[in-house]
Amino acid sequence: MPFKSIPEQNFVNRDAELSYLKRLIDVKDSAIVNNVLLEGTRGIGKTELLKQLYRSLFWQGKNVIPFYYSFQRATLKVAYFAKDYFTRFVRQYLAFLKKDPSIIDNMSIPLTKLIPLFSTLKLTWMIELIEDFQEHIKDGDLHEQLLGAISIPAAVAGKSGNPVLVMLDDFHLATQLYETHPGDVPGLISLFERSMTSTTSPHILTGSPEGALEMIFTDDSFRGKAERMILRAMPEDAAFSMFRSLCAAFGITVRDECREFMKFLGGNPLYIKNMAKALWKMQRKEASLKDLWECYSYEVSDGETAFYWSSIFRGFLTDLQQRRIAIELLMHSIESHCEVRNLEILSKALGIPVPSLKSVLDALQISGIIQTTGSIRPVRDNILQDFIRNLYLREVEERDPEKIRKLIESRYQLQNNATSCFEMTIPMTADAELVAAKAIEQIGKNISLKPLVITQLQLAIIEACINAMEHSGSYDKKVLLKFTVNPERIEIAIETPGKRFDPDTVKEPTIEEKLHSEHKRGWGLKLMREVMDDVKVETIGDRTRVVLIKNIKSEVIN
Amino acid sequence: MVVSKSLEDVAVIYPQGYLNNLVGESLEKECNACIGKGIKKIVLDFSKTKFINSIGISILLSIIEKLKKHNGILCFTSLNKMHEEIFEMLGITKYALVFRNEDEALKHFRVAVKE
Numbered sequence: 001m002p003f004k005s006i007p008e009q010n011f012v013n014r015d016a017e018l019s020y021l022k023r024l025i026d027v028k029d030s031a032i033v034n035n036v037l038l039e040g041t042r043g044i045g046k047t048e049l050l051k052q053l054y055r056s057l058f059w060q061g062k063n064v065i066p067f068y069y070s071f072q073r074a075t076l077k078v079a080y081f082a083k084d085y086f087t088r089f090v091r092q093y094l095a096f097l098k099k100d101p102s103i104i105d106n107m108s109i110p111l112t113k114l115i116p117l118f119s120t121l122k123l124t125w126m127i128e129l130i131e132d133f134q135e136h137i138k139d140g141d142l143h144e145q146l147l148g149a150i151s152i153p154a155a156v157a158g159k160s161g162n163p164v165l166v167m168l169d170d171f172h173l174a175t176q177l178y179e180t181h182p183g184d185v186p187g188l189i190s191l192f193e194r195s196m197t198s199t200t201s202p203h204i205l206t207g208s209p210e211g212a213l214e215m216i217f218t219d220d221s222f223r224g225k226a227e228r229m230i231l232r233a234m235p236e237d238a239a240f241s242m243f244r245s246l247c248a249a250f251g252i253t254v255r256d257e258c259r260e261f262m263k264f265l266g267g268n269p270l271y272i273k274n275m276a277k278a279l280w281k282m283q284r285k286e287a288s289l290k291d292l293w294e295c296y297s298y299e300v301s302d303g304e305t306a307f308y309w310s311s312i313f314r315g316f317l318t319d320l321q322q323r324r325i326a327i328e329l330l331m332h333s334i335e336s337h338c339e340v341r342n343l344e345i346l347s348k349a350l351g352i353p354v355p356s357l358k359s360v361l362d363a364l365q366i367s368g369i370i371q372t373t374g375s376i377r378p379v380r381d382n383i384l385q386d387f388i389r390n391l392y393l394r395e396v397e398e399r400d401p402e403k404i405r406k407l408i409e410s411r412y413q414l415q416n417n418a419t420s421c422f423e424m425t426i427p428m429t430a431d432a433e434l435v436a437a438k439a440i441e442q443i444g445k446n447i448s449l450k451p452l453v454i455t456q457l458q459l460a461i462i463e464a465c466i467n468a469m470e471h472s473g474s475y476d477k478k479v480l481l482k483f484t485v486n487p488e489r490i491e492i493a494i495e496t497p498g499k500r501f502d503p504d505t506v507k508e509p510t511i512e513e514k515l516h517s518e519h520k521r522g523w524g525l526k527l528m529r530e531v532m533d534d535v536k537v538e539t540i541g542d543r544t545r546v547v548l549i550k551n552i553k554s555e556v557i558n
Numbered sequence: 559m560v561v562s563k564s565l566e567d568v569a570v571i572y573p574q575g576y577l578n579n580l581v582g583e584s585l586e587k588e589c590n591a592c593i594g595k596g597i598k599k600i601v602l603d604f605s606k607t608k609f610i611n612s613i614g615i616s617i618l619l620s621i622i623e624k625l626k627k628h629n630g631i632l633c634f635t636s637l638n639k640m641h642e643e644i645f646e647m648l649g650i651t652k653y654a655l656v657f658r659n660e661d662e663a664l665k666h667f668r669v670a671v672k673e
Contacts, residue, residue, distance in 0.1 A: 434576060437609070455640045462611050511649035515623050520616035523648065527612055530647050531640075 014049055017229065021053050024202045025064050025163045034202040040231035041381070042368050043270030043308070046206040049231065050167040053204075057165060058096055065164040067092050067153050071173035073315065078179050078188065082145035086133050087111055089152045090126075097121060125159045142179055146188065150195050157200035164201045172207035196225050233267030242269065246276035247287060257289045261296075264382055271383050274304045282538045297409035300386040301401065309387045316367035317360070324395065325352055325360045330370070331392040333378045334385050340376040386411075422483040426465065428474065433465035436481050440492065443483055447490075453556040456531035457490070457548070463524040464494040464546045472498035472544060489533075489552055495545040503537045560584040561606075564592070568667050570601040570660055577607050577614030589621045598630030601663045602654075605636035615648065622653045631655065633663040 024034050038046050050068055057066035067089055075084045088104075094117055095103035111130055118126045129152065136144040153164040168174070177188040196203050205226070234242065239262040247254045265271040278299045279287050287295075299305050317323040328350055333340065340346050343361075347354045364370045369384070371377045379385050386408055393399040393407065424439060426432040437458040444454035461481070468479045474496045482493040509522045528535045534549040550556070559581045562571040569592040573585050589600055600621075604610075610618075625632050632654040637645065645651050657663040 430580070431576065431578070434609075452639055455638070459609065459611070459640065459644075462609060466611060466613070511619070511652070514616070514619055515626075515653070520619045521612065523612035523615050526648070527615075527644065530644065 014045065014052070014231075017049060017231065018053060018056070020229070021049075021165075021204060022056070024204070025165060034199065035196050035226035036202075036204045037226045037228045038204055038206045038231060039228060041233075041268070042312070043268045044231045044233065045269040046231055047169050048269060050169055050204065050206065053165075054167060058101070059099070063162060065093060065096055065153075065156065065160070065162050066167070067164055068167045068169065070169040071171060073173065073176075076173065076176050076178060076182075078142045078146050078177055078185075081177060082142070082149040083137065086145075086149040086152055089149075089156075090114055090130060093126075093156060094118065123160075126156070129155055129159075146177075146191055147194075150191050154195050154198035154201040157198065166195070166201050166203045168203060168205045170207060171205040193225070234269060234272075235267060236262045239265065239267045239269075239272055243272050243276055246273060247279060250276060250280035252276070252279050252284055253286045255286070255288050258287055258292055261289060261292045266381060266383070268381070268383070270308065271305060274299060274308075278303050283536075284538065285536070293412045294409060296412070297405045300383055300408060301390045301405045305383060306387055306390065309384060312367050312369065313391070316363045316369075322356075322360050322363065325350075325356055326364055326369075327388065327391050327395060328352070329357065329360060330364070330379060330388045331396075333370070333376060334388060336378070346376070419484060419486040421485075424481050424483075426479050426481065428469045428477040428479065432479075433462045433469075436461050436465055436479075439481070440483065443485060443490070447485060447552070448558045449552075449556055450558055453550070457492070457550060460528045460532050460535075460548045461492060461494070463528050464492075464548060467501070467524050467546070468494055468496040468544075471501060472496035474498040487552065490550045492548040493545050494548070495543055497543045499544070500539055501537055501544045501546075503535075560588050562588050562592075564595075564597060565664065567597055568599040568601060568664060569597045570603055570664075572603050572606050573614075574606045575608055577610040577617075579613045579617075582614045582617030586617050586620055590624065593624060593628055593630065598625065598628055599633075599667055600625065600630065601633040601635055601660060603635045603660050603663075604638070604641060605659075607641070610641055610644070615644075615650070618650065622650070626653070631667075633657055633666070635660050635663045 021036065024036065038049065040046050047070070054066045054068045057064050069085060069088055075081050087107075090111065091104055091106070091114070094114060095101055098117075111134065115127050115130060118124075118130070133145070133148045133152075136148050153166045157164040174189040174192065176182060177185075179185050192203075195201060203226075233239075236259065240259045243258070243262060244254045261275075262272070265275065275292065275295065278295045279291065281303075282295055282298070284291055284295070313323065313326070317326050329346075329352070332346070332350060343354050343357055347357055350357070361370070361376065370379060379388065390404055390408065393404045394401060399407075422439065422443060424436065426435055440457045440461055441454050444457060449457075465479055465481075468474070476497065478496070480493075480495045482491075482495070484491040484493075503525060506522070506525050509526060514520050514522070525535070528546075528548060532548045533551045534547075536547040536549070538545045538547060559575070560571060560573055562569055564570075569589075571585060571588050571592075573581050575581065577585070585602075592600055602618075602621075622632055624630075633656070634645065634651075634654050635657045636659050637656065642656070645654075645656070655663070655666070657666065
């Protein structure tokens, strides 16, 4: 799926790498090594760089044929892999010739149906290559199938006279290719060597963790055939520019103060992209630093970033016992802040036998979650650290997910002495909203708000609580209220789990219409909007939050 | 929850405290009873009403509708500033007379009777 990439304008700060990789073809006849190992930590943007390169070559003209392939665990059996690799190449080549990206992912058309399309293009040699490959399938010759697939880019480059740029994502998985069961024929990866030797089909290979590809290329068959390119974290300015651009695409304005959050994300494009998406899901129109922290606690617990890391954990730690050991081990590493050099000591500290630790450490190393070059280095990625904290609290301490989210949020609460926060929970019972109204009355008095303004706040809270009680369908029958007061404004968040509330679907009531209607209700949102400066409705996972905002100007104070 | 008094052909009703569904239902019942007795001039005095929520507002609309059907007159008195602003904003004041207090409303009706 090479076309599933972020828009070009949001892909920033990788111009140098992109243009370098494009020039690989230019040096094809020179003695310079023209295969590249693209390395970098998870989420740093290796895949995205390949996809941007693919898109650029696809539309640029007919000189360089791009081919992108992502290795998947599900297709590592040689028979599946060979067919998948070959078919994807054929589709991508045809799509490139016809400049029709829809052909790429249309897996419903079998190889045989593609032959007539090449026939109309008068590419008889292509038809022969397809027929040869199908013969290998008929014969059941796995070795020939694999060779036929791997060498197809070089073969097409030779026949067409146009070089093929081969982009192999997650190439480290090729070490696990097998014939009938995992591990039965080690070393099948070496068959790629022949394809990489061809000067008309340079390869760009990505892999995680850092160093995984290097291990492959110390093997005799690959030694000296590739150079390394390390994709580094984005600098703060570029990261902020990317974040702003992504948010703008979602209609979200980002305040300047959010720049400092980019440091925390470590210039990782995946996290930046996920945060922008999370803000959009939470229906934010404007993002402050406070919004980002709040959004982050959700993102790292239940958002796409959590899902990303969860899938890696699931993929590499299938055994539940191993998974638990991994979580405890990682948590220990984070909290102790130091490298672990002695497994015996670690084993005693955690009460886990050394062999079990070793097996888990191997899995964590392969997955790219930790690095164990001589010692176990603590996880430095802030987001991964918080994800691990979340897993630990959830799976080891069995804490409530909502409380975990709050705990993570509270780690990063802004230390602003001028801000006061009050929280209360009211039951969904008759007149409980008056208790909340009483609370805001006292808060208002504390900061000398005029009685009229206090009454306005009370009315808005009452309406928000009634809405929450009547429409949320909340299973816990509770409404959470959070009052945040600073010298500039009062924010009251009224939150419940349950049904989503989309204010855009609420028709503005009019008195004339309501007077003649059986249904006379439906004034709540209008009332809130009338007495407050702003009313926002946000969705956080399965929770809906109405945020009432009153700016503190001189005319609202006694 | 609702206190009322009748003065000739005028009824004065005082919703107390929090005009929500409960107080609203009592208020509506009281108004219906007045209309049933042939009293079509109703004064709602809000001097003892602390909050009116959206449910209370919808009940006021029902009362307005019913009185309109019977060619009655509804008056609001002793509205605090916020309730006055809200009634104005929602357009409710187009369907009711607003007086500063009960006396002014009664005075209005007496004048009207004399005429």
